[in-house]
Amino acid sequence: MTLTSASGAAAVDVAVDVAVDVAVSLPAQPDSVPRARRYVRRHVPGLDGELRERAEQVVTELVGDLLPHHQQHPDGRLLLRIAARGGTVRLVVQDGSAGPHDRASAPGGAGGWRWALVVALSERHGVDADGTTLWCELDADRGRPAPGAPLPAAPTAPPTTAPAAHTTPGAEPAPSAGLVALLGDGAVTFEQACSAVLDHLQENVPMGYWAVTRHDGDRQVYVHVRDEVYGTRPGDGHDWDASFCKRMVAGAPAIAPDVMAVPAYAAAGVSRLLRIGSYVAVPLVGADGHLFGTVCGLDPAVRDDSLTRHAPLLQLLGTLLSALLQREQVAVQLHQLAGRTRREAETDVLTGLANRRGWQRLLTEREHPHRGPACVAVLDLDGLKQANDTLGHGAGDDLLRRTAEVLRGELRGRDALARLGGDEFGVVMPGTAAPEAQEVVERLRSALRSQGIAASAGVGATGPAGGLVAAWERADRAMYADKRRHGAGRGELGRGLGAAS
Known part of the structure; x- marks a missing residue:
């Protein structure tokens, strides 16, 4: 059979024998209608001119009318089959939802949505129903079926072979x-x-x-x-x-x-x-x-x-x-490797704390004028050299590890701790004013004393005159002043060495 093009100037042979399926999951998505229409346009290549336009229109209306009737059917599915043979296009809609179904002719119950569809579509496309299937036919010669006109039985198995493409034969579509x-x-x-x-x-x-x-x-x-x-x-x-x-x-x-x-x-x-x-x-x-x-x-x-x-x-x-x-x-x-390398370079092997390099990066990252008040504390052990000289470096290393454990256990979650080198430790206390920071340091020194470890300490606060680096310098000076005041902790040195041994 032939179709006349829109211009009326040419006749186009139509020799199509294809079938394609479209599945619409429920609840339907906003793009279900244009996707179904686009699928017909692309995958039924032999439908030219008026017949293709009508097939696209019917698919659009079928799917569009299906959607509002399935809002109460989650996890369901509709199957739309488009079979083209010669100049006739048969559109079949099957309810792919799980569970039992009532016949579409029953206005109530689980099949009520199909009844509503038959009523909505019969005047437009002569849709009929049988069980869980709706179908209609479009024919280029006969035109639109009249309402109530007898329709063929539901289709049998579709043809098994479809054209591989709708582009020029032998031409491979290049990447766009x-x-x-x-x-x-x-x-x-x-x-x-x-x-x-x-x-x-x-x-x-x-x-x-x-x-x-x-x-x-x-x-x-x-x-x-x-x-x-x-x-x-x-x-x-x-x-x-x-x-x-x-x-x-x-x-x-x-x-x-x-x-x-x-x-x-x-x-x-x-x-x-x-x-x-x-x-x-x-x-x-x-x-x-x-x-x-x-x-x-x-x-x-x-x-x-x-x-x-x-x-x-x-x-x-x-x-x-x-x-x-x-x-x-x-x-x-590479990013993970760089992170591991940096962590290793910024970690003190003996205590597992940040080392001086990590400490300096920490101060730089937190050096911001709008972060609010912050304090830095410096603690220096009294007697580490004597422990190394008297009891050996193993005892001195043990003293440093125990110091790190005590300080870690006493600090707040927001505070950061580092071993700055030798017997010196640093603490950054964000959101902390000087009086509160002094209380934290006294608590740290008390915990160390309970383990027989003596330490000198100093606190520095950020302010208009400088940020964390400046606070670190002030804390360092305060620590040395504290060490001079109590004579380098000689009165507590013996207990510290004894605990280390």
Whole structure:
């Protein structure tokens, strides 16, 4: 049969024998209607002119009218099948929700939404119902069915083979300029690139489902999803052992126009979870050389062998995504290594406290005029040299470790402690005025004395004359003044040495 174009100047042969499925998950998303319309436009390529426009219109109205009737059916699903044969398009809507269903002819009960749909759509498109199925037909010659006109029985199994693409035969769609520009941008992230790649594949390779997946132990997780047929979402997944991708990585064909013709795919458990006719995929490899996941496409329809012409594009996009993934993973590893190196360089090996380098960075980071009052305390042990000279360096090291443990146990959560070198320790006390800081220091000295450890101490406060560095200098001077006042702690030296031994 023929169709006349909109201009009336040409006749276009229509020889279409295809079927595609659209799944709408419930509650429906705002983009369900445009996605269904776009799917018809892209994946039923033989519908030209008026027939295609009418098919898109009916799909839009069908899905649009379905949505408000499913607000009370969470986790349900609608299946919209579009079958085109010659000049006739048959649209079938099936209730894919779990559980028992009443017939659509019953206004009440679980099937009430279908009854409302029949009433709403019958005058527009001659929709009829049987059980859990609604259907209508559009024919380019007959025009719109009259209300109440008898309709054919619900369709049997759809044709098994669909055209592989609606582009010029033999012409491989190249990556779009926007995609090339994005992937060539050194600042693009792996996440951004995944979205751009899936958008490009969705527009250029005729598969109803596209995803970037991650091999997560025993699971294959859908990380980024473009799904117009199965109703899956990011974060969904299935067992890795059941997946096509596991078999693809092990050597099964990366492009399978008919998955049932490939024994490895025909036996895969995912075939029992999803209706899959065709499959394409490419692996993504991480910086460690191991499998990260895949870019994979699925469709309920079986394709012809021309689907394999997309292999170069898939390989290119897989290589680009792997390179971006590896770059980000290496950057993370370098950042973590730099952090570990810095922590090691700024940590005192003996006590586990920050050392002088870490202390100086701490003061610099917290040196801000609007942070409020803060104080710095310096404590210097009295008698560490005598302990080293009399009892050996092992006893002196033990004295330093016990000092660090006592100070850590007495300080508040917001305070920071460091070993500044030798027998000197520093404390930063943010949000603390001088009188309160002096009380903290006295508590620290008392705790040290209870362990037989003597120490001289001084406190310095921030103020208009300077910040934490200036406070540190004042605390250091105050500590030396305190040491001179009590004669370097000679009266307590014996107890300190005795505890150290």
